[in-house]
Amino acid sequence: MEQKWVVFQLEENAYGIDVQSVRSIERVIPITRIPNAASYVKGVINLRGVVTPVIDLRTRLGFESVEETEETRIIIATLEHGDAGFIVDCANEVVEAADVRIEPLADSKQDETNYLTAIAKGEDQLFSLLEPNRLFEEIIHA
Amino acid sequence: MDLNEYLGLFLDESIEHLQAINSSLLIFEQRLDDEAVIDQIFRSAHTLKGMAGTMGYDAIADLTHEMESALDLVRSKTQPATPELIDVLFVAAEQLETMVEDISQGGTGKLDVATTVVRLKQFINMDSEPSQDTDKPAATVMKNFECDVYSESVVRQSMASGYQAYVITVELSAxxxxxxxxxxxxxxxxxxxxxxxLSNPTSDELEQEQFETRFDVLFVTMKSADDIQSEVKAVSEVAQVLIQPFEVPVEPAAAATLLEPVETPVINPATDTSNETQTPVAAKTIRVNLERIDRLMNLFEEFIIDRGRLERIAAEAGSSDLTETVERIKRGTNELQSLVLTLRMMPIEQVFNRFPRMVRSVSKDVGKNIKLHITGAETELDRTVIDEIGDPLVHLIRNAVDHGIESKADRILAGKAVEGNLSLRAYHSGNRVFIEIEDDGAGINQERVTKIALEKGLLTEEEAALLTPEEVSMLLFAPGFSTAETVTDLSGRGVGLDVVKSKIESLGGEVFVETKRGEGTIFRISLPLTLSIISAMLVKLGEETYAIPLTAILETTSLKQDAILQAHREKVFDFRGQLVPLISLNQVYGLPHAEADAYSVVVVRSGEKLAGLIVSELIGQQEIVMKPLGSYLEGIRAISGATILGDGQVALIIDSNALLRK
Known part of the structure; x- marks a missing residue:
């Protein structure tokens, strides 16, 4: 099957994650704070009866955190250890592999972040590919 | 064919057959001549072999094949069962279990079973060696028939009562x-x-058409060879029938001794299957995928939450019709709830099942004679508890065998029977399940326990002097405590009883010790009947809602600022004459401290320890559905899970045990 990515936005930056690992995209719902967890852990939500952890992707990737807006979305991903969500500024579209060219990251960038895997370049767009499992590693604050 | 699809089925059935083998082996050990039991083991080994072969687990197939061969000899009375055979069968069963366990963990199920196979082969060959010797003189007469000592003897006895023995060779048309x-x-x-x-090939092989066109039968009869000839010839597609008299070899001494356990001369070994009816009849069950039950549970939990919402709406609306209907729904769902919960309940039998064998082998290892008494194996527990309680029980039982019950010599000196007794009991009481492990050993040596605790620096002399005998016994569960003077392979492996205690507590359970010097010790575990739905007190910390399980709560109280005392940088208060530490939940859960004139306090207990938890507000008592936080948030301090409230929001459940442990 042809690869597709869900593309979303953090400030001016676009990121994509494999559509296969996306379970759903939710509007912001009440989040219960989890005490003593890592700073980027926003808390847990009631996702149709399942208690699901949610992280703030802005904080996780070192952006400034902002108030939520109408556009704010929680992307729920199916990961190695269960479902988990991350908050993004907005979710734009689904991009197909045919429309972009995949280029490797510059070596220096690869060392810096282990959650980016490649860059996708299209005619009028550019986004970084994210490996969502990496975002949730070491989520618990020791 | 995708074998993975069948893996679950293979595992389920293998586990069932292994359990059957284990329990049958124990009976077999007691009653070496119980054919029904031998048959049961044989059948289970046979089925396992077939399944393992199909799934490509060669080690399992090899091992079960040898078990089958060995048992077949016993079954056909070719060879009597020996204690060595039982021993090696136990070892084999254990190895099979290890392999199946490995497969269930995603492993390859490979294990070096060569030694066991060789031991089984030794048993199997033990038979053919002497019998080949005795066969030799007859070999010239019956070239075409291999016969074992047992059958020879049967033939001999038949001939003594006037029967004729023939070797009939039947040739079917090509x-x-x-x-x-x-x-x-x-x-x-x-x-x-x-x-x-007898027949050659065996009747099983014949049934499965594993022969060309010819087979031999060893036959005893009063009739003449001609009669047999005409009778067999009458069967269509029989080409030729050759009948030779069977000449019994000279009676070997070995045959007589081998036969001793057989009481009556059995003319037809095939008739003796009557005691099969003794096998216990299992309750009628169907196998349901656990996922379905969990889905049902999840749906039902959702439903309970909506019911709560509906109740609130009905109360606000004030319509009597609505209230009445909601009341009916409530009654119905209550019943449904208990029913759904029982779906997850399983008899503790499957945990208990492995203990007879374990006690047997462990007591053998330490040179003790111990009898295990099991009662209440049918007691039902939530599946989650069943899955988790095995290890703590193994630990406690090993502990009882190793340390609890005295050595044979000590028992004689104490005027006790040489055979020690270990009782394993399970029973329901209220909404809890109790499991007791009782030994009739020497009891806990309180002085020694205190001495060791002092040596290890677990407490001071002053503290030790104040301890009640119960508290001294509980020191066994303190981290870093291990009484074994000689570290044995069994219990002194660095993991102490403290692990047992925390495991039990993580299941919402408690453990107690009762002991009497010279008479024995009882370890009593109390566990909640079900885990998923619990009663809890909802509290507010600032704007956040938390739940505290009711089982942990002693009482709720209000505390004025001036009733809070300071002791060694710790806030304490007087609770019925006892100084109890106060814990600010706001602080634990990273919320700003809220100063007030009076505080709401929830007094919680974990074992013997008490503490007061300061909360902002008490909301009230409610049934909540416990939900896991998921792997990503596992290990968050002092939070044991979450629940979904009537308004759909998630509330965290406070783990008071963890709060008191620190």
């Missing part, structure tokens, strides 16, 4: 279509004339 059917007809006719002692 183009025979229904081989097995013809064999059956031949046997059927022969049975009318006399008794078939």
């Amino acid at each position: 183009d025979v279509i229904l081989k097995a059917a013809r064999v059956y007809m031949v046997f059927d006719r022969l049975q009318n004339l006399g008794d078939v002692i």
Whole structure:
């Protein structure tokens, strides 16, 4: 099957994650704070009866955190250890592999972040590919 | 064919058969001549072999194959069962279990079973060696028939009572279509004339058509060879029948001794299957995928939450019709709830099942004679508890065998029976399940326990002096405590009873010790009946809502600022004459401290320890559905899970045990 990515936005930056690992995209719902967890852990939500952890992707990737807006979305991903969500500024579209060219990251960038895997370049767009499992590693604050 | 699809089925059935083997082996050990039990083990080994073969687990197939061969000898009375055989069968069963366990963990199920296979082979060959010797003189007469000592003896006895023994060689026509059917007809006719002692190939092989066109039958009868000839010839597709007299070799001494356990001369070994009816009849069950039950549970939990919402709406609306309907729904769902919960309940039997064998081997290792008494194996527990309680029980039982019950010599000196007794009991009481492990050993040596605790710096002399005997016994569960003076392979492996205690507590359970010097010790575990739905007190910390399980709560109280005392940088208060530490939950859960004139306090208990938890507000008591936080948030301090409230929001459940442990 042809690869597709869900593309979303953090400030001016676009990121994509494999559509296969996306379970759903939710509007912001009440989040219960989890005490003593890592700073980027926003808390847990009631996702149709399942208690699901949610992280703030802005904080996780070192952006400034902002108030939520109408556009704010929680992307729920199916990961190695269960479902988990991350908050993004907005979710734009689904991009197909045919429309972009995949280029490797510059070596220096690869060392810096282990959650980016490649860059996708299209005619009028550019986004970084994210490996969502990496975002949730070491989520618990020791 | 995708075998993965069948893996679950394979595992389920393997576990069932292993359990059958284990329990049968224990009976077998007691009653070496119980044919029903031998048959049971044989059948289970056979089924396992077939399944493992299909799934490509060669080690399991090899091992079960040898078990089967060895048991077949016992079953056909070719060879009596020996204690060595039982031992090696126990070892084999254990190895099978290890392999199946490995497969269930995603492993390859490979294990070096060569030693066990060799031991089984030794047993199998033990038979052929002497019997080959005795066969030799007869070999010239019956080139075409291999016969074992047992059958020879049967033939000899039959001949003594006037029967004739023949070797009948039946040749089916080359183009025979229904081989097995013809064999059956031949046997059927022969049975009318006399008794078939043996056949070559065996009747199983014949049934499965594992032969060319010829087979031999060893047959005893009163009839003449001609009668047999005409009777067998009458079966269609039989080409030729050759009948030779069977000459019994000179009676070897070995045959007589081997036969001793057989009480009456058995003419037809096939008739003795009557005691099969003794096998216990299992309750009628169907296998349901656990996922479905969990889905049902999840749906039902959602439903309970909505019911709560509906109740609130009905109360606000004030319509009597609505209130009445909601009331009916509530009654119905209450019943449904208990029913759904029982779906997850399983008898503790499957945990208890492995203990007879374990006690047997462990007591053998330490040179003790211990009898295990199990009662209440049918007691039901939530599946989650069943899955988790095994290890703590193994630990406590090993502990009882190793340390609890004295050595044989000590028991004699104490004037006790040499055989020690270990009782494993399970029973329901209220909404809890109790499991007791009782030994009739020496009891806990309180002075020694205190001494060791002092040496290890677990407490001070002053503290030790104040301890009640119960508290001293509980020191066994303190981290870093291990009483074994000689570290044995069994219990002194660095993991202490403290692990047992925390495991039990993580299941919402408690453990107690009762002991009497010289008379024995009881370890009593109390566990909640179900885990998923619990009663809890909802509290507010600032704007956040938390739940505290009711089982942990002693009482709720209000505390004025001036009733809070300071002791060694710790806030304490007087609770019925006892100084109890106060814990600010706001602080634990990273919320700003809220100063007030009076505080709401929830007094919680974990074992013997008490503490007061300061909360902002008490909301009230409610049934909540416990939900896991998921792998990503596992290990968050002092939070044991979450629940979904009536308004759909998630509330965290406070783990008071963890709060008191620090």
